[in-house]
Amino acid sequence: MRNSMQAVLLIFLLTIAGATTAQEVSPTPPMGWNSWDSFGLTIDEADFKANASVLAGLHSYGWTYAVIDQGWYMRNPFGDKLQARDYALDANGLLVPALNRFPSAADGQGFKPLADWVHAQGLKFGIHIVRGVPKQAVAADVPIADSGFHAKDVADTADTCPWDDSNYGVRDTPAGQAYYDAMLALYARWGVDFLKVDCIADHPYRISEIRQIAAAIGKTGRPIVLSLSPGPTQLSHAAEIQQYGQMWRISNDVWDGWSFVHEHPNDDFPMGVRDVFDRLPLWVGQARDGHWPDADMLPLGMLAPHPGLGSPRPSRLTPDEQRTLLTLHAIARSPLILGANLTKLDDVTRGLITNKEVIAINQTSRDNHPVTRLPKGFDSVRVWVASGRGDERYLAIFNLDDKPVTLDTAWSALGLNSGSYRARDLWSGHRRKASMRLAVDLPAHGCALLVMRPAL
Numbered sequence: 001m002r003n004s005m006q007a008v009l010l011i012f013l014l015t016i017a018g019a020t021t022a023q024e025v026s027p028t029p030p031m032g033w034n035s036w037d038s039f040g041l042t043i044d045e046a047d048f049k050a051n052a053s054v055l056a057g058l059h060s061y062g063w064t065y066a067v068i069d070q071g072w073y074m075r076n077p078f079g080d081k082l083q084a085r086d087y088a089l090d091a092n093g094l095l096v097p098a099l100n101r102f103p104s105a106a107d108g109q110g111f112k113p114l115a116d117w118v119h120a121q122g123l124k125f126g127i128h129i130v131r132g133v134p135k136q137a138v139a140a141d142v143p144i145a146d147s148g149f150h151a152k153d154v155a156d157t158a159d160t161c162p163w164d165d166s167n168y169g170v171r172d173t174p175a176g177q178a179y180y181d182a183m184l185a186l187y188a189r190w191g192v193d194f195l196k197v198d199c200i201a202d203h204p205y206r207i208s209e210i211r212q213i214a215a216a217i218g219k220t221g222r223p224i225v226l227s228l229s230p231g232p233t234q235l236s237h238a239a240e241i242q243q244y245g246q247m248w249r250i251s252n253d254v255w256d257g258w259s260f261v262h263e264h265p266n267d268d269f270p271m272g273v274r275d276v277f278d279r280l281p282l283w284v285g286q287a288r289d290g291h292w293p294d295a296d297m298l299p300l301g302m303l304a305p306h307p308g309l310g311s312p313r314p315s316r317l318t319p320d321e322q323r324t325l326l327t328l329h330a331i332a333r334s335p336l337i338l339g340a341n342l343t344k345l346d347d348v349t350r351g352l353i354t355n356k357e358v359i360a361i362n363q364t365s366r367d368n369h370p371v372t373r374l375p376k377g378f379d380s381v382r383v384w385v386a387s388g389r390g391d392e393r394y395l396a397i398f399n400l401d402d403k404p405v406t407l408d409t410a411w412s413a414l415g416l417n418s419g420s421y422r423a424r425d426l427w428s429g430h431r432r433k434a435s436m437r438l439a440v441d442l443p444a445h446g447c448a449l450l451v452m453r454p455a456l
Helices: 002-024 045-057 112-120 135-140 174-190 207-220 235-241 273-283 319-332 347-353 356-364
Strands: 031-034 065-068 124-130 167-170 194-198 225-228 247-249 292-294 336-338 366-370 381-387 393-399 405-410 421-425 431-435 437-442 447-454
Touching (some): 031 045, 031 356, 045 065, 045 112, 065 194, 112 124, 112 174, 167 174, 207 225, 273 319, 319 336, 319 356, 319 393, 319 447, 356 447, 393 437, 437 447
Parallel strands (some): 031 065, 031 336, 124 194, 225 247, 247 292
Antiparallel strands (some): 366 381, 405 437, 421 431, 421 447
């Protein structure tokens, strides 16, 4: 009896420890930088280090993860066809950094030297993959590390990503699990802290591979954030996907436009800032406990020299639209992942991403939700509220109209208790005298973000 009680206690303690570890991977929405919006497939070691060095200077504001997006294994990222891009693989069919772009990976070291350098800057290191097993590995039927399986045992040759034909899907079998186990064991040895997996959260939704990757991460014993893309993830998958991922995309790729015109009614690529206002409310209540609905990256600042979409350019979002996008991400507690070329930060962008009080809303606020019933005349306005410390409340008011708007209404019509409040705008710093009402002028596509306290 005593032994059985001890066994039950041990299982209980291990369960609690496992749950705690899962939550500690990302107790707050991850913040960092990703190479895609500025470099597309073309990032190399020198450009990555240059951007990560700037990010290290922003670490005190919370910016932590430096992530290399798609293509780090391509010797020729400018190739227009799969064969021309020339993927680098090891003897077990796992992608490795292209040495002509990441020279520190020589002698079979992979990304370990670069990850060590990132960690020495006080940051965390991330990479992107497209789910699946490379077709090159399957054609050669390479052995899977630490197993009796080969690549042909792993591959589901009837399954390929609709927009990236480089890989086959992975079977939901012991062979498939062995492949992902080998992959994540390699990444853990490199020192990876963040793994963005694409073509897995929607079109198509591949829950079997999500489970396999999450299980493989668990076996490494290393805390790795699992970020699942693209979106929009279907709400019907919410309970399932948040068991495995710390981030999952709730939008398709968001680029630097207020809205985009699509040729086909069912086409949602790319999304603009306006679209995010319709996506985030669906996920209210899901941003908690180390799991974060992800409204995609922040296409702010300079998007150059080789953005993942379009020509090199400064962000086409106006300063007001950039502020609106960051405010919405903050009060909805979406992960904050910068897309700008950090070596070319302008004063406006730097001011946005170094506002500690706005970042604190993203990291520490609670009970975040949109106000669903607004006064007459607020058709083009969206309002979100959240709670801070003690009696502190946050109020974000957004003007979605193409022209300025003047608002004047009681606080109680905006999701707050009735009464008088003192308020301060966290962007302008302007303090408002105690009042029973909100009176504000908002520019087209602009916003106000207020911290509120009841007037005694």
